[in-house]
Amino acid sequence: METDYDQLKAALKEPALNAKLFSSQFGLEAKKHRILTNGRASRYPYPENLRSRQYNIYLNSGFTDDMMDFETSPVVGAKNAVRQLKMLEQIVISQLHSDERLWPLSMAPGPTYQHDLEYLKTAFTKSWDQETHDYLGKKYGIVQEILGDVHVNFSLDSSLINELYQRFYSNRYANRVDFQNHLYFKLAQRFCLYQWLFTYLYGASPVSKDMPHSIPDDLQLPVRSLRCSDYGDDNWTNEQVTYATFDQHFTELQNFMANGTYYSMKEFFGPVRLRRHNHDTRDITGALQQGINYLEFRTFDLDPLSRTGISDDTINFLELVLLNSILTPLPDDLPARLVEAKQRNNEVALQKPKDQLPWMHDAAMELIAELQNFIVEFNAPREYQLALKFVQRRVDDPSLTLSGQLTDQLENGDLLSFGLKIANDRYTKNINFQHPLQAISDVYSDDIQRLVRAAIELGIQVKLQPTQVILYVGDHIESYDAQAQLDFSKGARDLVLADFPEAKQFQEKID
The missing domain is CATH 3.30.310 (TATA-Binding Protein)
Incomplete structure (x- = not known):
């Protein structure tokens, strides 16, 4: 994507275009277990009042009926996206039995792994999706399929994309859709280069004391994030898709779907999926013809220190990295750098939570300086500066990262007591809210x-x-x-x- 970056920067300082730059939309998807107060998987049926699962775009069950899936509509800004997730969580908690809770961590509690995996393999009542469920369970196993997480869906302001195309790229791409597809792919590539930093900052699955797994016996726990490592939520090694070039990426995806390796786009477990809203996930050609219009980031563990599993600051930092990527050329040796970045991500994920190698601090500080310049140059709203300061503190002190803080909460090698305390506190807080939907009570009767x-x-x-x-x-x-x-x-x-x-x-x- 050849670009005159000086001209592009000048344009993005124009008030009208600058406002559009900071008008990205976010949708959030979170998966959390319904558990009992002793850490066992809940065996209560999926809540009766929420049984519109074939049609409900907000609340659903996941691979098992005890796994709650939350999904918000796309809205402008991190704060509004998190507000919607708070609203959905209050609705679900109001439907729980008195001895049920929402588990706040990506790894299920130890008692669930010890006693409930056989039950969970068949605890599924969405008959219309039974074939897909059985296929995934057989191929990847129950342990991988019941990992909790947050997906962040991101889209740029459509009029921003249109103006960038008209003013800078109309002579380089056949049409606006082609430009849009390549722009989103560039942002995905830039994210992959820094995936290791997001794992360092937000990895939060440090232990699996009772989880059956295939990690080496000599791997010392706790680590930063089992889920974000090569032992976590990923495709098999010979079924992974490259981000090296646009054509390679989509050719490999299409080939894997054509030969049955993937049942649909949803079986691609890479760090970023390029998606089109409300489009058949088996039709990549159609999505490209009509236009990719959002990125789905899959690398976030549940953040147990944030009420919904992800914080405004996390989303604001992600947005900052992506917006800066519009204005930053990709490295000349991109394929090699992407291979290195994937290796770095696994290395960071499997580190001790409070460890940090010198290259990590240097590379992170280089990006932080770049983002600080972006904030100043484009007069970014205050929340982006706050998010960057939060990141810098965590880069300077690994004990402030999510996994660093979780390490201090370990008891007998696990997080059961910590997780149950948070789950109980949030249940109590939610059922004692004074308004039917506390998160929107300042605006609506x-x-x-x-x-x-x-x-x-x-x-x-x-x-x-x-x-x-x-x-x-x-x-x-x-x-x-x-x-x-x-x-x-x-x-x-x-x-x-x-x-x-x-x-x-x-x-x-x-x-």
Whole structure:
């Protein structure tokens, strides 16, 4: 991607374009176990009021029924994305039994590994997805499939992409879609070069005392992140896809899908997936023809120190790296650098949490200096400066990283007591919230919060706007004033179903 970076930088300082630069959208996906207060896997059925799983884009079960999947709609800014995740988590916690909790770590608790793996292999009631479930379980095994994590979905402002294409790239790419595809791929490549730094900062799966695994006997635990290492959530060595070039990446993906190695794009476990919203994950050609419009980052362990599993600061730092990547050329020896970066990531993931090799500090500080210049040059909002300061402190002191802090919480070689304390505290806090959806209580009346909550439970889509809430199913749209008072004499669910009778068919029949 040949670029006159000086001209590009000058353009991005123009007020209108600068505002678009900092208008990226984020969607978050989190996977957490429902457990019992003794650390065993919950054997309670998937919550009855959330049984719209075939249609619900926000709440679902994962590889097992005890694994809760949360997914937020794309919104501008980290704070808004995390707010939506808080809202979804409050809904789920309100549906838990009194002895159920959400486990805050990527690795399941020891008692689950000790006693529940055989049960979990068949604890799955989404009959419409049974074939895929059985295929993945047989190929990768229950241990890999029940890892918790957070995926961050990122998209640039579409008008920013359009203006960049029109002003700088229209003579180098056949059309806007081709430019957009290559721009997103460049951002993915840049992330891969620094994946090791994200593992250093946010790796949080240091131990697996009771987890059956294939790690070498001589590997000393705790490490920084088992999940982010070569022993974690990855494709088999001979089934991995390169990021060396755009054509190689998508050719390998298409070949693996054509010959049955991958059942769909969802079986590609690389650090970044290039995706198109609401597009068939088996149709890569169609996605490229219509345009990649977001990146899915898969490398984040659950952050147990953040209420939802990921913090605003983490997302803001990711955004900072990606925005700076627009303005930064790729290295000439990119294929070799990508191979080195993957090796570095595994090395960092399997280090002792408070260790740091000299190259790590030097390389991190070089990037931090680059990002600091970006913040100043483009007058980035204050939250990006705060996120970068947070990163710099963790680079200077490994004990402040997530894994560094978790190491101090180990008891008898595991994190069971620590995880249960957090799970209990968050359960108690959530059930004692004063509002139906505490995270949005500053903008919407309690009645509107109840309406939104019921709509999400039923599988109806929701748009939160400053002065109103919009609910919709397909082309059927209803809007409600943000401060409306509603008649819930028959309950919130009945009110929503009266407005959206078609949602009745979304509900699973319970035996």
